[in-house]
Amino acid sequence: MAGHSKFKNIMYRKGAQDKKRASLFSKISKEITVAAKLGAPDPEQNARLRSAIQLAKANSFPKDNIERAIKKSSEKDHINYDQMRYEGFGPGGTSIIVEALTDNKNRTASNVRTAFQKFGGSLGETGSVSHAFSHYGYVRYDKESLEVSEEEFFNKAIDSGADDCLIDEDFFEGLCKPDELSNFYNLLQKEIGEPNASGFQWKPTSQINIEGEKLKSLFNLLNELENDEDVQHVYSNFEANEDEINNLA
Numbered sequence: 001m002a003g004h005s006k007f008k009n010i011m012y013r014k015g016a017q018d019k020k021r022a023s024l025f026s027k028i029s030k031e032i033t034v035a036a037k038l039g040a041p042d043p044e045q046n047a048r049l050r051s052a053i054q055l056a057k058a059n060s061f062p063k064d065n066i067e068r069a070i071k072k073s074s075e076k077d078h079i080n081y082d083q084m085r086y087e088g089f090g091p092g093g094t095s096i097i098v099e100a101l102t103d104n105k106n107r108t109a110s111n112v113r114t115a116f117q118k119f120g121g122s123l124g125e126t127g128s129v130s131h132a133f134s135h136y137g138y139v140r141y142d143k144e145s146l147e148v149s150e151e152e153f154f155n156k157a158i159d160s161g162a163d164d165c166l167i168d169e170d171f172f173e174g175l176c177k178p179d180e181l182s183n184f185y186n187l188l189q190k191e192i193g194e195p196n197a198s199g200f201q202w203k204p205t206s207q208i209n210i211e212g213e214k215l216k217s218l219f220n221l222l223n224e225l226e227n228d229e230d231v232q233h234v235y236s237n238f239e240a241n242e243d244e245i246n247n248l249a
Helices: 021-038 047-058 063-072 105-118 150-159 178-192 212-226 242-248
Strands: 082-089 095-102 122-124 133-142 164-167 171-176 197-204 231-236
Touching: 021 047, 021 063, 021 095, 021 231, 047 063, 047 178, 047 197, 082 105, 095 105, 095 212, 105 122, 105 212, 133 178, 150 164, 150 171, 150 178, 171 178, 178 197, 197 231, 212 231, 212 242
Parallel strands: none
Antiparallel strands: 082 095, 082 122, 095 231, 133 171, 133 197, 164 171
16 A cells, blocks of 8 residues: 655645636646547546546536537547647756647747756656656545545455555545556446546656755746646656645745
8 A cells, every 4th residue: 555645746736726727727628628539528438538527627617618628629620739748857856747738849848948947957858757657547535525444445446456545644546557547437436436536647656855945946847837828737756844845835
């Protein structure tokens, strides 16, 4: 069983929901459209689309907007977005993975490279840091809404096909291979009930502790990347003192 994740640093999304709601809604809409276009328009058969819709609902994204975004995926004149992954190094020797959806590769690559350079990082080649992460699918349940114990969750998740489990102070996660997420989700849903979230993440195999000015520069870099209109997700392998994190939030 995976250990306790006190600082929740696997995926960095520092206040995006509160800071720039319009930007968040735009990113969610784009993700829904791309997910529906790449797979089935039915979330029951499309794990990526289901994940995007769950995120949309969690952020009070209007139902009509969800349906409109799905419909766009079949329109001939709809803008095509390329899926891009950028990898680089941040302050203190940290590793960063950036996932983006873009209609202009040159613009996005330039913006990402500039952000790294601005805050003391450097953009690397594809594969330069991803080898230090594990790519997986996850199904998450908030503890307060779940009526099973830690041990019961672990057993049911493993029986449903989980490769591992993450036990946090606020939630339980069952982890699986990315291409097995739909089946794993359905099996676990039958055993426990509807999860609060699901999707795909990059989990670092080890973490680097940083502090002081390096931590501040890293947070500035992550914020800069997160606020780019083409960037969907940012992942890093940093670990830091909780008080320092709160002071920067």
